[in-house]
Amino acid sequence: SQQGEEDPQALSIQEGENATMNCSYKTSINNLQWYRQNSGRGLVHLILIRSNEREKHSGRLRVTLDTSKKSSSLLITASRAADTASYFCATPTGTASKLTFGTGTRLQVTL
Amino acid sequence: NAGVTQTPKFQVLKTGQSMTLQCAQDMNHNSMYWYRQDPGMGLRLIYYSASEGTTDKGEVPNGYNVSRLNKREFSLRLESAAPSQTSVYFCASSPGMGGGFYEQYFGPGTRLTVT
Numbered sequence: 001s002q003q004g005e006e007d008p009q010a011l012s013i014q015e016g017e018n019a020t021m022n023c024s025y026k027t028s029i030n031n032l033q034w035y036r037q038n039s040g041r042g043l044v045h046l047i048l049i050r051s052n053e054r055e056k057h058s059g060r061l062r063v064t065l066d067t068s069k070k071s072s073s074l075l076i077t078a079s080r081a082a083d084t085a086s087y088f089c090a091t092p093t094g095t096a097s098k099l100t101f102g103t104g105t106r107l108q109v110t111l
Numbered sequence: 112n113a114g115v116t117q118t119p120k121f122q123v124l125k126t127g128q129s130m131t132l133q134c135a136q137d138m139n140h141n142s143m144y145w146y147r148q149d150p151g152m153g154l155r156l157i158y159y160s161a162s163e164g165t166t167d168k169g170e171v172p173n174g175y176n177v178s179r180l181n182k183r184e185f186s187l188r189l190e191s192a193a194p195s196q197t198s199v200y201f202c203a204s205s206p207g208m209g210g211g212f213y214e215q216y217f218g219p220g221t222r223l224t225v226t
Contacts, residue, residue, distance in 0.1 A: 033214060042115075042201055042217030043154070088153065092211025097161050098144065098169065099211050103153040 004032075004089040004102035012108040019076040021105040023089030024069075032065055032072045033090045033099065043088065046074075079109045113137055115218035117202050123224045124192045132187040132221050134202030142205045143185035144215065145169075145177060147198040154201065160185055192225045199223070 007022045023032065031050045035043040049056045049065045049072065056063045062075040076083055086106050090099040115136045124130055136143065141162050146154040146169075156169030158177040166177050174196060176188045185204075189196060199222050203215040 031212065035215075040220075042219050043203075043215075045214040045216065048214055090215075097142070097167070097211060098156055098159050099215060100156070100170075101146075101154040103151065 004091050004100065006087070006089055006102045006105040008105060009103070010106045010108070012110065013079055015079060015081055015109055015111050017079055019079050019083070019107055019109070021074050021087055021107070023072045023074070023102060025072075025089075025091050026070065027093075028067075029091045031092065032063075034061075034063060034072075034074050035088045035090060035101070037086045037088065037104070039085070046087075076107075079107075081109050081111055083107060084109045115202055115204055115216050117200075117218035117221050119221060120219065121222050123226065124189075125226055126193060128192050129188065129190050130192065131189075132200055132202075132223075133184070134186065134218060135184045136202075136204040136216070137183065138204060138206070138216065139182070140204035140206050140216070141182070142207065142213075143179065144203040144205075145175075145185070145187045146201045146203065147171065147196075148201060148220075149198050157187065157200075192223075194225045197223060197225045 004025045033048045034046045037043045060077045065072045086104040088101045088104045090101045093100040118133045144159040145157040160166045160179040163182045202218040205213040205215045207213045
């Protein structure tokens with residue numbers, strides 16, 4: 001069963017625009033993680049936000065976490081063609097010994 | 112540092128054949144994981160190993176076995192391959208023994224087709 005669900009499933013924007021994708025989850029968590037996957041490659045960790053944090057930045061990435069709404073958002077500012085990828089949120093499950101990944105948002109950035 | 116390496120990159124099997132997917136990490140991580148990724152399904156955990164000497168089932172363990180050979184290596188075995196096991200397989204590792212508290216590092220994947 002999916003813990004995290006990303007929205008939208010697909011997003012197409014032009015270079016220079018901002019891209020926002022959302023993740024909703026079902027149970028209480030102590031952290032939420034975002035990953036990027038370029039076509040045909042493995043996932044790359046982008047950012048981890050803990051439950052006591054509301055916002056975190058890393059370069060052009062901004063992640064927010066609202067534990068009351070059980071949701072998170074990933075904002076990519078001034079997008080580039082190289083940002084074209086699938087983006088996944090992931091949350092700890094069970095005894096927190098593992099992560100559960102959502103189905104991802106496919107981002108297409110066109111020139 | 113090579114990070115997480117997987118072999119082979121591609122494999123075609125006939126139904127009923129067996130094979131082992133190899134994974135190694137050079138980051139001295141405690142936890143290692145095997146996932147499969149199917150179109151529209153995201154990543155699903157097959158097996159994981161929270162520490163050397165331990166293995167546990169994930170969400171979709173049926174038809175697979177694993178071995179944590181040492182701290183570096185974690186292999187995934189398909190004893191009798193079925194077409195439903197056609198997928199892309201990813202190995203990952205993370206520091207610490209509670210994988211949900213740490214970021215995971217992924218290998219490049221093995222694309223497996225079972226005919």
